[in-house]
Amino acid sequence: xxxxxxxxxxxxxxxxxxxxxxxxxxxxxxxxxxxxxxxxxxxxxxxxxxxxxxxxxxxxxxxxxxxxxxxxxxxxxxxxxxxxxxxxxxxxxxxxxxxxxxxxxxxxxxxxxxxxxxxxxxxxxxxxxxxxxxxxxxxxxxxxxxxxxxxxxxxxxxxxxxxxxxxxxxxxxxxxxxxxxxxxxxxxxxxxxxxxxxxxxxxxxxxxxxxxxxxxxxxxxxxxxxxxxxxxxxxxxxxxxxxxxxxxxxxxxxxxxxxxxxxxxxxxxxxxxxxxxxxxxxxxxxxxxxxxxxxxxxxxxxxx
DNA sequence: TCGCAGGTAGAAC
DNA sequence: GTTCTACCTGCG
Numbered sequence: 001x002x003x004x005x006x007x008x009x010x011x012x013x014x015x016x017x018x019x020x021x022x023x024x025x026x027x028x029x030x031x032x033x034x035x036x037x038x039x040x041x042x043x044x045x046x047x048x049x050x051x052x053x054x055x056x057x058x059x060x061x062x063x064x065x066x067x068x069x070x071x072x073x074x075x076x077x078x079x080x081x082x083x084x085x086x087x088x089x090x091x092x093x094x095x096x097x098x099x100x101x102x103x104x105x106x107x108x109x110x111x112x113x114x115x116x117x118x119x120x121x122x123x124x125x126x127x128x129x130x131x132x133x134x135x136x137x138x139x140x141x142x143x144x145x146x147x148x149x150x151x152x153x154x155x156x157x158x159x160x161x162x163x164x165x166x167x168x169x170x171x172x173x174x175x176x177x178x179x180x181x182x183x184x185x186x187x188x189x190x191x192x193x194x195x196x197x198x199x200x201x202x203x204x205x206x207x208x209x210x211x212x213x214x215x216x217x218x219x220x221x222x223x224x225x226x227x228x229x230x231x232x233x234x235x236x237x238x239x240x241x242x243x244x245x246x247x248x249x250x251x252x253x254x255x256x257x258x259x260x261x262x263x264x265x266x267x268x269x270x271x272x273x274x275x276x277x278x279x280x281x282x283x284x285x286x287x288x289x290x291x292x293x294x295x296x297x298x299x300x301x302x303x304x
Numbered sequence: 305t306c307g308c309a310g311g312t313a314g315a316a317c
Numbered sequence: 318g319t320t321c322t323a324c325c326t327g328c329g
Contacts, residue, residue, distance in 0.1 A: 121310080121312065231312080
Protein backbone atom coordinates (compact mmCIF):
# COMPACT_ATOMS: atom_id res chain seq x y z
CA UNK A 1 0.00 0.00 0.00
CA UNK A 2 1.48 3.29 -1.13
CA UNK A 3 1.21 6.65 0.54
CA UNK A 4 1.95 9.26 -2.10
CA UNK A 5 3.94 11.70 -0.10
CA UNK A 6 7.64 12.23 -0.88
CA UNK A 7 10.11 11.14 1.79
CA UNK A 8 13.66 9.91 2.21
CA UNK A 9 12.85 7.13 4.65
CA UNK A 10 16.41 6.09 5.50
CA UNK A 11 17.52 9.67 6.07
CA UNK A 12 14.51 10.29 8.28
CA UNK A 13 15.12 7.09 10.27
CA UNK A 14 18.83 7.72 10.81
CA UNK A 15 18.75 11.46 11.45
CA UNK A 16 19.04 11.12 15.23
CA UNK A 17 15.65 12.48 16.25
CA UNK A 18 15.05 11.75 19.92
CA UNK A 19 11.53 10.41 19.49
CA UNK A 20 12.78 6.82 19.40
CA UNK A 21 15.65 4.67 18.10
CA UNK A 22 15.56 3.82 14.37
CA UNK A 23 13.27 0.92 13.48
CA UNK A 24 14.76 -2.45 12.59
CA UNK A 25 15.99 -2.42 9.01
CA UNK A 26 16.37 -5.38 6.63
CA UNK A 27 17.05 -4.73 2.94
CA UNK A 28 15.58 -1.25 3.10
CA UNK A 29 12.44 -2.34 4.92
CA UNK A 30 11.98 -0.72 8.35
CA UNK A 31 9.84 -2.61 10.83
CA UNK A 32 8.42 -2.06 14.29
CA UNK A 33 5.41 -2.70 16.49
CA UNK A 34 3.19 0.25 17.33
CA UNK A 35 0.30 0.57 19.76
CA UNK A 36 -2.85 1.86 18.06
CA UNK A 37 -5.65 2.30 20.57
CA UNK A 38 -4.55 -0.75 22.55
CA UNK A 39 -3.99 -2.90 19.46
CA UNK A 40 -0.43 -3.97 18.76
CA UNK A 41 0.28 -3.45 15.09
CA UNK A 42 3.44 -4.58 13.31
CA UNK A 43 4.43 -2.30 10.43
CA UNK A 44 6.79 -2.99 7.54
CA UNK A 45 7.69 0.24 5.79
CA UNK A 46 9.79 0.65 2.64
CA UNK A 47 10.54 3.50 0.33
CA UNK A 48 9.12 2.98 -3.14
CA UNK A 49 10.45 5.60 -5.49
CA UNK A 50 10.03 8.77 -3.56
CA UNK A 51 6.92 7.49 -1.78
CA UNK A 52 6.21 5.24 1.18
CA UNK A 53 5.15 1.62 0.72
CA UNK A 54 3.85 -0.28 3.74
CA UNK A 55 1.96 -3.27 5.04
CA UNK A 56 0.81 -4.12 8.53
CA UNK A 57 -0.58 -6.91 10.65
CA UNK A 58 -2.88 -6.27 13.56
CA UNK A 59 -6.52 -5.79 14.44
CA UNK A 60 -7.03 -2.28 13.08
CA UNK A 61 -8.54 -0.83 9.92
CA UNK A 62 -6.46 0.36 6.98
CA UNK A 63 -7.49 3.88 7.84
CA UNK A 64 -6.26 3.58 11.43
CA UNK A 65 -2.96 2.12 10.28
CA UNK A 66 -2.31 4.71 7.59
CA UNK A 67 -3.32 7.55 9.91
CA UNK A 68 -0.73 6.37 12.42
CA UNK A 69 2.00 6.17 9.78
CA UNK A 70 0.99 9.58 8.49
CA UNK A 71 1.50 10.93 11.99
CA UNK A 72 4.80 9.15 12.75
CA UNK A 73 6.44 10.20 9.48
CA UNK A 74 4.62 13.54 9.30
CA UNK A 75 3.43 12.75 5.78
CA UNK A 76 0.81 15.49 5.68
CA UNK A 77 3.52 18.14 5.90
CA UNK A 78 3.93 19.83 2.52
CA UNK A 79 7.64 19.51 1.75
CA UNK A 80 7.44 21.36 -1.58
CA UNK A 81 5.92 24.34 0.16
CA UNK A 82 8.62 24.16 2.83
CA UNK A 83 11.34 24.08 0.16
CA UNK A 84 9.84 27.19 -1.40
CA UNK A 85 10.01 28.80 2.02
CA UNK A 86 13.67 27.84 2.32
CA UNK A 87 14.30 29.12 -1.18
CA UNK A 88 13.11 32.54 -0.08
CA UNK A 89 15.67 32.64 2.72
CA UNK A 90 19.16 33.05 1.32
CA UNK A 91 20.85 31.63 4.44
CA UNK A 92 18.91 28.36 4.17
CA UNK A 93 18.91 27.48 0.48
CA UNK A 94 22.09 25.43 0.47
CA UNK A 95 21.04 23.06 3.26
CA UNK A 96 17.73 22.56 1.50
CA UNK A 97 19.22 20.35 -1.22
CA UNK A 98 21.36 18.54 1.31
CA UNK A 99 18.38 17.26 3.29
CA UNK A 100 15.96 16.39 0.50
CA UNK A 101 13.12 14.17 1.76
CA UNK A 102 13.97 14.54 5.43
CA UNK A 103 10.86 14.59 7.60
CA UNK A 104 9.99 14.62 11.27
CA UNK A 105 10.07 11.15 12.87
CA UNK A 106 7.43 11.56 15.56
CA UNK A 107 7.03 9.38 18.64
CA UNK A 108 4.13 6.91 18.56
CA UNK A 109 4.24 7.27 22.37
CA UNK A 110 5.32 10.61 23.88
CA UNK A 111 6.64 8.96 27.05
CA UNK A 112 9.28 7.12 25.01
CA UNK A 113 10.34 10.51 23.67
CA UNK A 114 10.62 11.92 27.20
CA UNK A 115 13.00 9.15 28.25
CA UNK A 116 14.90 9.14 24.94
CA UNK A 117 15.40 12.87 25.07
CA UNK A 118 16.63 12.77 28.68
CA UNK A 119 18.99 10.00 27.60
CA UNK A 120 20.32 12.03 24.68
CA UNK A 121 21.70 14.86 26.83
CA UNK A 122 25.51 15.05 26.79
CA UNK A 123 25.50 11.72 24.98
CA UNK A 124 26.13 10.33 21.52
CA UNK A 125 23.32 9.27 19.20
CA UNK A 126 24.80 5.79 19.04
CA UNK A 127 24.85 5.39 22.80
CA UNK A 128 21.40 6.79 23.61
CA UNK A 129 19.72 4.70 20.90
CA UNK A 130 21.43 1.61 22.28
CA UNK A 131 20.29 2.45 25.81
CA UNK A 132 16.68 2.98 24.77
CA UNK A 133 16.70 -0.31 22.84
CA UNK A 134 17.90 -2.12 25.95
CA UNK A 135 15.23 -0.48 28.11
CA UNK A 136 12.68 -1.81 25.63
CA UNK A 137 14.20 -5.29 25.80
CA UNK A 138 14.24 -5.30 29.60
CA UNK A 139 10.86 -3.80 30.46
CA UNK A 140 8.96 -3.37 27.19
CA UNK A 141 5.90 -5.13 25.83
CA UNK A 142 7.22 -7.78 23.44
CA UNK A 143 5.47 -8.73 20.21
CA UNK A 144 7.33 -11.10 17.95
CA UNK A 145 10.83 -9.70 17.54
CA UNK A 146 9.73 -6.18 18.43
CA UNK A 147 9.01 -4.32 21.65
CA UNK A 148 6.82 -1.42 22.63
CA UNK A 149 8.47 1.02 25.01
CA UNK A 150 7.35 0.47 28.64
CA UNK A 151 4.68 2.72 30.09
CA UNK A 152 5.62 5.12 32.86
CA UNK A 153 3.92 2.85 35.40
CA UNK A 154 6.08 -0.07 34.24
CA UNK A 155 9.29 1.82 35.09
CA UNK A 156 8.19 2.98 38.56
CA UNK A 157 9.98 0.28 40.52
CA UNK A 158 12.94 -0.15 38.21
CA UNK A 159 16.31 -0.46 39.95
CA UNK A 160 18.79 2.33 39.38
CA UNK A 161 21.97 0.26 39.54
CA UNK A 162 23.31 -3.18 40.36
CA UNK A 163 23.89 -2.27 43.99
CA UNK A 164 20.28 -1.27 44.55
CA UNK A 165 19.11 -4.31 42.60
CA UNK A 166 21.20 -6.60 44.77
CA UNK A 167 19.94 -5.01 48.00
CA UNK A 168 16.27 -5.06 47.11
CA UNK A 169 15.98 -8.21 45.00
CA UNK A 170 18.00 -10.48 47.28
CA UNK A 171 20.38 -11.51 44.50
CA UNK A 172 23.69 -11.48 46.33
CA UNK A 173 25.93 -12.04 43.29
CA UNK A 174 26.25 -8.49 42.00
CA UNK A 175 27.43 -9.66 38.57
CA UNK A 176 24.02 -11.29 38.11
CA UNK A 177 22.28 -7.94 38.60
CA UNK A 178 21.61 -6.74 35.06
CA UNK A 179 17.97 -5.71 35.44
CA UNK A 180 18.67 -2.08 36.23
CA UNK A 181 18.88 1.25 34.43
CA UNK A 182 22.62 1.73 34.74
CA UNK A 183 23.17 -1.61 33.06
CA UNK A 184 21.48 -0.02 30.05
CA UNK A 185 24.38 2.42 29.89
CA UNK A 186 22.39 5.52 30.87
CA UNK A 187 24.94 6.60 33.50
CA UNK A 188 23.96 9.45 35.77
CA UNK A 189 20.65 9.88 33.94
CA UNK A 190 19.17 6.81 35.68
CA UNK A 191 17.58 8.71 38.61
CA UNK A 192 16.23 11.32 36.18
CA UNK A 193 14.49 8.59 34.21
CA UNK A 194 12.95 6.91 37.24
CA UNK A 195 11.73 10.23 38.61
CA UNK A 196 10.27 11.09 35.20
CA UNK A 197 8.39 7.79 35.29
CA UNK A 198 6.95 8.67 38.70
CA UNK A 199 5.89 12.10 37.50
CA UNK A 200 4.08 10.80 34.42
CA UNK A 201 2.58 7.83 36.24
CA UNK A 202 1.23 9.75 39.22
CA UNK A 203 1.41 13.52 38.84
CA UNK A 204 0.96 14.63 35.24
CA UNK A 205 -1.39 13.11 32.68
CA UNK A 206 0.90 13.00 29.66
CA UNK A 207 -1.97 13.38 27.19
CA UNK A 208 -2.89 16.80 28.59
CA UNK A 209 0.35 18.24 27.25
CA UNK A 210 -1.01 17.88 23.70
CA UNK A 211 -3.74 20.37 24.60
CA UNK A 212 -1.47 22.96 26.22
CA UNK A 213 -0.03 26.06 24.64
CA UNK A 214 3.62 25.75 23.65
CA UNK A 215 4.74 27.94 26.56
CA UNK A 216 2.67 26.03 29.11
CA UNK A 217 3.93 22.70 27.77
CA UNK A 218 7.53 23.95 27.88
CA UNK A 219 7.24 25.01 31.53
CA UNK A 220 5.55 21.71 32.37
CA UNK A 221 8.23 19.40 31.01
CA UNK A 222 10.99 21.65 32.43
CA UNK A 223 9.83 20.49 35.87
CA UNK A 224 11.08 16.98 35.11
CA UNK A 225 14.64 16.40 36.37
CA UNK A 226 17.15 15.92 33.59
CA UNK A 227 15.06 18.16 31.34
CA UNK A 228 16.58 21.54 30.51
CA UNK A 229 15.58 23.86 27.67
CA UNK A 230 17.13 21.78 24.88
CA UNK A 231 15.67 18.46 26.02
CA UNK A 232 12.32 20.16 26.68
CA UNK A 233 12.17 21.39 23.09
CA UNK A 234 13.07 17.93 21.77
CA UNK A 235 10.25 16.45 23.82
CA UNK A 236 7.79 19.04 22.59
CA UNK A 237 8.83 18.76 18.94
CA UNK A 238 9.39 15.02 18.48
CA UNK A 239 7.07 13.78 21.24
CA UNK A 240 4.15 16.19 21.07
CA UNK A 241 4.37 17.70 17.58
CA UNK A 242 4.87 21.30 18.72
CA UNK A 243 6.32 22.53 15.44
CA UNK A 244 7.27 25.96 16.77
CA UNK A 245 9.90 24.41 19.07
CA UNK A 246 13.52 25.12 18.09
CA UNK A 247 15.75 22.73 20.09
CA UNK A 248 19.05 24.55 20.40
CA UNK A 249 22.24 22.64 21.13
CA UNK A 250 25.92 23.03 20.27
CA UNK A 251 25.40 22.10 16.60
CA UNK A 252 22.55 24.54 16.13
CA UNK A 253 24.52 27.21 17.93
CA UNK A 254 27.50 26.71 15.61
CA UNK A 255 25.51 26.69 12.39
CA UNK A 256 23.19 29.57 13.35
CA UNK A 257 26.08 31.75 14.48
CA UNK A 258 27.81 30.98 11.17
CA UNK A 259 24.77 31.65 8.99
CA UNK A 260 23.20 34.58 10.82
CA UNK A 261 25.70 36.16 13.24
CA UNK A 262 28.93 36.32 11.22
CA UNK A 263 30.46 33.49 13.24
CA UNK A 264 30.12 35.35 16.51
CA UNK A 265 29.79 33.19 19.62
CA UNK A 266 26.28 33.66 21.02
CA UNK A 267 24.53 31.84 23.84
CA UNK A 268 22.33 28.82 23.20
CA UNK A 269 19.49 30.68 24.91
CA UNK A 270 19.74 33.51 22.38
CA UNK A 271 19.91 31.04 19.49
CA UNK A 272 16.63 29.54 20.70
CA UNK A 273 14.95 32.95 20.92
CA UNK A 274 16.25 33.83 17.48
CA UNK A 275 15.06 30.58 15.89
CA UNK A 276 11.56 30.79 17.31
CA UNK A 277 11.20 34.43 16.34
CA UNK A 278 12.69 34.00 12.86
CA UNK A 279 11.06 30.74 11.75
CA UNK A 280 7.71 30.61 13.59
CA UNK A 281 5.77 27.44 12.84
CA UNK A 282 8.63 26.22 10.63
CA UNK A 283 11.12 26.38 13.52
CA UNK A 284 11.04 22.64 14.19
CA UNK A 285 11.68 21.73 10.58
CA UNK A 286 14.36 24.37 10.12
CA UNK A 287 16.10 23.05 13.25
CA UNK A 288 15.88 19.48 11.94
CA UNK A 289 17.43 20.51 8.63
CA UNK A 290 20.09 22.72 10.23
CA UNK A 291 21.12 19.92 12.59
CA UNK A 292 21.54 17.44 9.77
CA UNK A 293 23.34 19.96 7.61
CA UNK A 294 25.69 21.03 10.40
CA UNK A 295 26.62 17.45 11.26
CA UNK A 296 26.92 15.96 7.79
CA UNK A 297 28.03 18.72 5.44
CA UNK A 298 31.56 18.94 6.78
CA UNK A 299 31.07 22.67 7.04
CA UNK A 300 31.53 22.71 10.79
CA UNK A 301 34.81 20.81 10.59
CA UNK A 302 36.16 23.56 8.38
CA UNK A 303 35.02 26.25 10.79
CA UNK A 304 36.33 24.59 13.97
C1' DT B 305 45.32 7.84 26.52
C1' DC B 306 42.12 11.44 26.62
C1' DG B 307 38.50 14.17 24.88
C1' DC B 308 34.12 14.16 23.01
C1' DA B 309 29.07 13.11 22.75
C1' DG B 310 22.17 16.68 20.13
C1' DG B 311 23.23 19.32 28.28
C1' DT B 312 21.75 19.65 33.02
C1' DA B 313 22.03 20.60 37.98
C1' DG B 314 23.92 23.17 41.45
C1' DA B 315 26.68 26.75 42.97
C1' DA B 316 29.15 31.09 42.40
C1' DC B 317 29.44 35.60 40.56
C1' DG C 318 20.00 36.58 35.25
C1' DT C 319 24.44 34.75 33.38
C1' DT C 320 28.67 31.91 33.78
C1' DC C 321 31.38 27.88 35.55
C1' DT C 322 32.06 22.98 36.45
C1' DA C 323 31.40 18.00 37.42
C1' DC C 324 29.38 14.29 35.34
C1' DC C 325 28.23 8.08 33.48
C1' DT C 326 30.24 5.81 29.75
C1' DG C 327 31.53 3.93 25.04
C1' DC C 328 34.08 5.06 21.17
C1' DG C 329 37.76 7.22 18.16
